[in-house]
Amino acid sequence: MSGPRFKGCDEYENLTRRGFLGLGAKAAALATLAPSWLPNVKFASSDRLDAMGDQRDILVSVYLRGGCDGLSMCVPFGEPNYYAARPQLAIPRPDSSASQKAINLNGFFGLAPALQPLKSIYDAGDLLIVHATGSRDETKSHFDAQHFMEAGKPDKRLWTGWLGRHLNTAPPMSQNAPVRGVALTYQVPLTVEGGPKTLPLSTLQDYKIGGFYETLNARRNWLQNAYATADAALANAAGNVDATLQMLANLNFQNYTPAGGAVYGDNDFSNSLKAAAALIRYEAGIEAVHIDYGGWDTHEYQFPLDGQMAALMDAFATGLRAFYTDLQAAGFMHRVIVVVVSEFGRVLAQNGSYGTDHGHGNCMWLMGGNVIGNRVLTQWPGLAPDQLFEGQDLQVTIDYRDILAEVVQKRLGNANLSAVFPDYNPSFRGAVAG
Amino acid sequence: MQSKNDAKTPDVMLHEVRARLDAWAKQTGALEQSLRQPRIDTRPPKDDGGDTKGHDGPPNLVDYRLVHRMTFGYSEEEGELFRRLGPSGYLEYHLNHEAIPDDYVGFRLAEFATLQRSGAALGQSDWWECVHETVQAHVIRSIYSKRQLYERMVEFWADHFNVYAPKLGKLNTLYQRDVIRRYALTSFPTLLNAVARSSGMLEYLDNASNITGYPNENYARELLELHTLGVDGGYPEDDVLDVARCFTGWLYDWDESSSTYGQFRFDPQYHDNARKYFLGIEIPSNGGIRDGERILEILSGHQRTAKFVSRKLLRHFLTEDPPQALVDRIAAVYMATQGDIKSMLRAILDQKTVRRYATPKFKRPYHFMVSSLRATRAQVPYVFSLWWYYMEKSGQTPFFWPAPNGYPDAYRNWVGNLQPRWMLVQDLVQSWVWQVTVDTFGLLRSRHPQAVVRRIGEVLYGAPVPEPERSLLLTYLGSNPSPDTVREALGLAMAGPTFQWY
Numbered sequence: 001m002s003g004p005r006f007k008g009c010d011e012y013e014n015l016t017r018r019g020f021l022g023l024g025a026k027a028a029a030l031a032t033l034a035p036s037w038l039p040n041v042k043f044a045s046s047d048r049l050d051a052m053g054d055q056r057d058i059l060v061s062v063y064l065r066g067g068c069d070g071l072s073m074c075v076p077f078g079e080p081n082y083y084a085a086r087p088q089l090a091i092p093r094p095d096s097s098a099s100q101k102a103i104n105l106n107g108f109f110g111l112a113p114a115l116q117p118l119k120s121i122y123d124a125g126d127l128l129i130v131h132a133t134g135s136r137d138e139t140k141s142h143f144d145a146q147h148f149m150e151a152g153k154p155d156k157r158l159w160t161g162w163l164g165r166h167l168n169t170a171p172p173m174s175q176n177a178p179v180r181g182v183a184l185t186y187q188v189p190l191t192v193e194g195g196p197k198t199l200p201l202s203t204l205q206d207y208k209i210g211g212f213y214e215t216l217n218a219r220r221n222w223l224q225n226a227y228a229t230a231d232a233a234l235a236n237a238a239g240n241v242d243a244t245l246q247m248l249a250n251l252n253f254q255n256y257t258p259a260g261g262a263v264y265g266d267n268d269f270s271n272s273l274k275a276a277a278a279l280i281r282y283e284a285g286i287e288a289v290h291i292d293y294g295g296w297d298t299h300e301y302q303f304p305l306d307g308q309m310a311a312l313m314d315a316f317a318t319g320l321r322a323f324y325t326d327l328q329a330a331g332f333m334h335r336v337i338v339v340v341v342s343e344f345g346r347v348l349a350q351n352g353s354y355g356t357d358h359g360h361g362n363c364m365w366l367m368g369g370n371v372i373g374n375r376v377l378t379q380w381p382g383l384a385p386d387q388l389f390e391g392q393d394l395q396v397t398i399d400y401r402d403i404l405a406e407v408v409q410k411r412l413g414n415a416n417l418s419a420v421f422p423d424y425n426p427s428f429r430g431a432v433a434g
Numbered sequence: 435m436q437s438k439n440d441a442k443t444p445d446v447m448l449h450e451v452r453a454r455l456d457a458w459a460k461q462t463g464a465l466e467q468s469l470r471q472p473r474i475d476t477r478p479p480k481d482d483g484g485d486t487k488g489h490d491g492p493p494n495l496v497d498y499r500l501v502h503r504m505t506f507g508y509s510e511e512e513g514e515l516f517r518r519l520g521p522s523g524y525l526e527y528h529l530n531h532e533a534i535p536d537d538y539v540g541f542r543l544a545e546f547a548t549l550q551r552s553g554a555a556l557g558q559s560d561w562w563e564c565v566h567e568t569v570q571a572h573v574i575r576s577i578y579s580k581r582q583l584y585e586r587m588v589e590f591w592a593d594h595f596n597v598y599a600p601k602l603g604k605l606n607t608l609y610q611r612d613v614i615r616r617y618a619l620t621s622f623p624t625l626l627n628a629v630a631r632s633s634g635m636l637e638y639l640d641n642a643s644n645i646t647g648y649p650n651e652n653y654a655r656e657l658l659e660l661h662t663l664g665v666d667g668g669y670p671e672d673d674v675l676d677v678a679r680c681f682t683g684w685l686y687d688w689d690e691s692s693s694t695y696g697q698f699r700f701d702p703q704y705h706d707n708a709r710k711y712f713l714g715i716e717i718p719s720n721g722g723i724r725d726g727e728r729i730l731e732i733l734s735g736h737q738r739t740a741k742f743v744s745r746k747l748l749r750h751f752l753t754e755d756p757p758q759a760l761v762d763r764i765a766a767v768y769m770a771t772q773g774d775i776k777s778m779l780r781a782i783l784d785q786k787t788v789r790r791y792a793t794p795k796f797k798r799p800y801h802f803m804v805s806s807l808r809a810t811r812a813q814v815p816y817v818f819s820l821w822w823y824y825m826e827k828s829g830q831t832p833f834f835w836p837a838p839n840g841y842p843d844a845y846r847n848w849v850g851n852l853q854p855r856w857m858l859v860q861d862l863v864q865s866w867v868w869q870v871t872v873d874t875f876g877l878l879r880s881r882h883p884q885a886v887v888r889r890i891g892e893v894l895y896g897a898p899v900p901e902p903e904r905s906l907l908l909t910y911l912g913s914n915p916s917p918d919t920v921r922e923a924l925g926l927a928m929a930g931p932t933f934q935w936y
């Protein structure tokens with residue numbers, strides 16, 4: 001454990017724990033107490049959960065909406081067919097004389113130059129790229145493909161998510177946690193649907209319920225009473241609002257200071273990662289944070305060196321780099337794992353408008369202290385015409401559930417894989433330790 | 435010309451209902467009979483049939499259920515209209531939307547300069563000004579328009595044929611005005627054809643770059659999956675590509691300096707004229723623009739389209755999971771009337787059908803906001819504060835859903851995010867939402883606890899507040915509530931569980 005040690009302030013720690021009890025006026029009275037990110041305030045100990053014998057990782061699930069072009073992110077520069085199919089969209093080989101070119105990883109794959117900030121994490125062994133992975137279902141509909149991947153099964157009648165079912169079948173890390181799962185989105189995405197104590201939190205700063213401060217407790221009580229007899233989902237949602245009000249009042253995100261001098265970008269993805277870092281460092285018992293990052297449906301003017309794709313990747317890498325620096329310096333990276341997925345990759349050949357249409361195989365990204373990184377994990381199928389899926393797309397040779405199931409069992413401590421990924425027998429691929 | 439400050443306020447409008455109603459009745463003549471004996475008592479109209487044993491939901495919503503279903507929220511004004519006209523008269527009144535005077539909205543929209551501009555003028559307009567004004571105008575109309583059913587249908591089609599304003603910019607002005615709003619109550623084939631020829635959709639789903647030899651199937655796929663047949667529509671994957679080829683060359687004028695900016699144009703030199711097949715039907719070679727038109731004809735007349743659209747309409751108005759028999763019945767109306775939208779609405783909003791099949795629907799965040807503003811007769815001189823304060827956080831700003839499937843219309847999608855709702859209404863009653871004001875005492879007319887709770891029921895539901903909320907409100911008010919406490923009670927009533935449904 002190498003996190004910064006905070007000077008003791010027993011009163012604060014005590015109050016914080018009580019705050020986690022959640023409902024009621026007693027808890028609400030704590031809202032004025034201002035834990036700050038200044039180092040003379042003691043956090044709930046970073047060792048606390050470890051001391052309880054809980055070695056599970058906290059999961060950050062990132063969904064790149066729209067079908068990201070994995071071939072522009074982790075570039076198979078060893079494939080001549082890649083260059084033949086994308087005259088204007090390919091990223092030059094690392095040994096080319098171009099000023100902007102792939103960053104060599106292993107002699108065959110390279111990172112897009114916009115992903116440079118991730119290279120040192122890769123080198124440190126904390127970043128793993130899985131290639132030619134994804135869902136084996138052949139749909140090219142965003143909605144179906146997202147549904148299938150988030151549900152963890154190609155079944156349109158399944159309306160709970162794999163991560164939601166994990167939370168539902170695993171004991172909580174902390175019994176008093178007001179919230180176990182958070183989606184940093186406006187709605188609950190399917191991935192975490194079905195999770196107990198799971199709610200969307202669009203922004204941490206503005207989570208308030210209005211009205212006079214003096215009557216806040218009375219109104220909170222009124223609402224809890226009124227909702228107590230409502231429909232179960234609604235009553236549950238109301239309870240979560242109250243518990244979250246309490247937790248966030250104590251968290252004081254406005255004053256959050258990233259550790260290690262980490263610099264987050266000024267965009268939604270970075271803001272979400274910063275909020276995830278604060279929630280994790282605060283140790284309120286949150287086990288899973290889900291982040292959506294949209295805009296990857298690059299049918300037109302994709303240009304991965306100086307166009308849409310470059311901007312998307314730049315924000316992606318800047319955010320993940322800052323998050324890593326922050327949690328590494330704060331001593332949490334050894335028990336955090338980030339998993340990045342997208343519904344499908346994109347067609348190998350560029351289309352008529354300098355973009356790429358919906359494809360099939362893609363990359364996944366795993367980051368964390370327990371990832372077996374510094375490599376591209378793949379059973380590379382090749383990009384020759386006869387090696388492509390339906391003659392046009394990168395094949396899927398590793399089912400995405402193989403990777404997720406391994407994370408769920410080894411890092412999230414849940415062996416009930418048949419509940420998390422129904423009707424699927426995953427093959428572990430050695431992606432993570434444990 | 436009246437200035438904005440002189441414009442009629444919603445409070446004044448309430449007193450004008452009868453006059454406008456008379457004017458309208460004279461125009462139409464059709465309902466004079468029912469108006470001859472105006473019923474101005476406060477009893478709900480007699481049930482005119484139907485199975486009342488079905489899903490009644492929150493009991494307070496039953497009597498005025500049709501009002502709750504057809505509008506963006508109950509108001510005393512709509513309640514009075516309903517009492518006077520009866521269920522079928524009320525429905526016909528709203529279906530004949532162009533005859534309903536809407537002066538106040540007209541005054542309010544006058545401040546938005548870009549709304550009525552031609553394509554050429556929009557080409558020279560500011561991108562974000564156009565986006566902002568389409569959203570603001572939409573909100574103003576939802577709150578204040580007397581043509582509530584029409585606005586609810588505009589909402590429906592804006593979701594069904596969703597576009598994303600930040601991608602379209604000024605094209606969204608044309609799209610919402612000249613496509614969605616213009617054809618919202620015509621027929622589905624009319625609307626489908628207008629959408630297919632709109633610069634908004636051609637741009638949003640990339641058909642503007644769908645040209646022979648380089649097909650872009652984005653529009654073709656959503657046309658089949660989301661606009662007509664549905665994802666289980668029984669078309670093979672190969673058909674998507676052929677449909678895309680049929681729409682090659684369907685472009686629009688994107689030159690902002692052009693006098694025809696934003697207009698549809700078919701360019702034969704970019705059209706794929708080879709033979710195609712769709713659902714086993716041959717689309718012969720050299721069809722030109724007829725290829726795409728033929729696809730739209732096939733889709734418009736297809737039984738699966740009828741069922742897909744009917745199911746969505748039933749979801750929108752009656753119930754999240756409509757029974758198949760009801761879907762089939764509405765689809766039959768579609769097939770018999772060539773997709774006439776008013777005919778379908780008559781069948782769906784028929785009082786017997788409503789009584790039998792309507793189940794409580796959870797308000798989406800936008801619906802919730804508008805319903806709270808309507809019930810409290812809020813003054814909203816400025817929409818932006820609602821935008822950043824509530825709509826963005828709640829996850830539903832008009833025209834800001836990026837994916838082509840439109841904002842979801844299901845309880846499970848929205849139930850998890852109550853906090854923005856609680857914040858909105860509890861600040862609203864204190865007039866703390868910037869520039870938005872509510873005259874609580876003008877509305878409730880009393881500080882006596884029993885009277886306050888009775889009035890809260892009348893303005894929110896046209897019926898008593900149900901238990902346990904009624905008792906809880908009385909407890910909260912105590913015996914001698916302060917003005918602040920009375921305001922808080924109204925806010926709590928709207929934050930409470932019953933007001934989340936309609």
